Amino acid sequence: MSTSQPFISIVIPSYNEMKNIRHGVLDEVLSFLQEQSFSWEVVLSDDGSSDGTVEELEKCAKKDARIRVLENPHRGKAPTVKAGMLKATGKWRLFTDFDQSTPLSELTTFLQIVKQQNPDIIIGSREGDGAQRDKEPFHRHLMGRVFNTLVQLLAVPGIEDTQCGFKLFSQDATKHLFNNLVIYGDEVERTDAFTGAFDVELLFLARKYNYQVVEQPIVWRHAASDRVSPVKDSLRMFRDIVRIRLADLTGKYRSSHS
Numbered sequence: 001m002s003t004s005q006p007f008i009s010i011v012i013p014s015y016n017e018m019k020n021i022r023h024g025v026l027d028e029v030l031s032f033l034q035e036q037s038f039s040w041e042v043v044l045s046d047d048g049s050s051d052g053t054v055e056e057l058e059k060c061a062k063k064d065a066r067i068r069v070l071e072n073p074h075r076g077k078a079p080t081v082k083a084g085m086l087k088a089t090g091k092w093r094l095f096t097d098f099d100q101s102t103p104l105s106e107l108t109t110f111l112q113i114v115k116q117q118n119p120d121i122i123i124g125s126r127e128g129d130g131a132q133r134d135k136e137p138f139h140r141h142l143m144g145r146v147f148n149t150l151v152q153l154l155a156v157p158g159i160e161d162t163q164c165g166f167k168l169f170s171q172d173a174t175k176h177l178f179n180n181l182v183i184y185g186d187e188v189e190r191t192d193a194f195t196g197a198f199d200v201e202l203l204f205l206a207r208k209y210n211y212q213v214v215e216q217p218i219v220w221r222h223a224a225s226d227r228v229s230p231v232k233d234s235l236r237m238f239r240d241i242v243r244i245r246l247a248d249l250t251g252k253y254r255s256s257h258s
Contacts, residue, residue, distance in 0.1 A: 006066070007038040008107075009090030013080040014057065014098045015047040025100045026060045030067075032104050038111070042067040045084030048074025078184035078198035085174050093174045097165040106218045110168050113214055120173040120211035123159070123203070124166030124218040147234060154241050156203045159215055163199055166218060177205050180254055182247045183240055196233075197240040204244055209256060 010033070033040050044057045046069065054071060061067040072083050081095050092114065096104060102124050110122045151162050169177070184198035206213050247253060 004039070006041045006090045007092065008040050008111075009085075009088030009093040010040060010042045010104070011045060011081060011084035011088055011093060011095040012042065012098055013045050013047060013077055013084060013095065014049060014053055015074070015077070015080070016049045016051040017053045017098050018051050018056070020099050021053065021056045025098065026056075028100060029104050030060070030063065034064075040066060041088065041090060043070055043084045043088050044068070045070045045072060045080050045087070047072055047077065047080040076196065078181070078196060081198070082178045082181065082184075085169070085178050088174070091171050092168055093171065094168045095165065102164065102166040102218050102220050106166060107168075109216060109218075113216060114168075117212075117214060119214045120170050121206055121213045122168040123161075123213060123215050124164040124220070125161040125215045126164055126218065126220045127160035129217060147237060150238060151197075151200055151241060155200050155244055156207055159203060159213070161215070162197075162203055164218065164220065165199075167199070167202075173206065173211050176209065177202050177211075180205055182252045183243050197237040197244070200237075200241055201244050204248070205253065208248070208253060 010029070012029070029042070033042070042064075044061065044067065046054050046057060048071075054069065057069045061069050070084055070087055072080050085093050085095060094107060094110070096102065106124065113119065113122055147163070151159070156162060181198065181201055183201050184196060203213065
């Protein structure tokens, strides 16, 4: 493997993913990347899985020297993504959901935007012209729109979808934003799979530090999950948005990204 910096790092967080592994999502990711002309690496960042996921990730890593596995204690998605993004070495770094609800092929459009506009951050959006939402229950969509309304009022006005798990960051933006997380910095060990509003904190900081953010409509398919508790999770996410604002008001974030 070349020791030169890869053009892009793909960071994929995992937590007890045997169902998705059996569906071949890792093979799909690898097949897509092996057809590309750009240099890449994959960081499989695991959140303390206990169902055999890590062993399967290690098998995947043996298929290509550009894939590596990062084992973390079970602290939730935010610290797991953070660990992977900071361990990555790419000029650009994408985190994407393990279930590939947004297929990695959407990266092609993102890289066109990189060439044309060279922004700091590109985020996938399930809203807007060109976005496709497949098989999403109405109540989930409604819950998401209510949450986004609160997010725009309290934290990041103008961004239609903060929660899509498909986001691309420059190396500079990665290091500054993930190292400045306060609410979702390094959580204590968890007993559940709560995702939370860490995307909101990232984008709040991106705005605070004047990074250029492009919101790009993507294709997204709903994947049924027993990890989401609509009422409980919504209340916790609202609480954390308030905590983000309070952290800013009390000076817990750096005043600039320099």
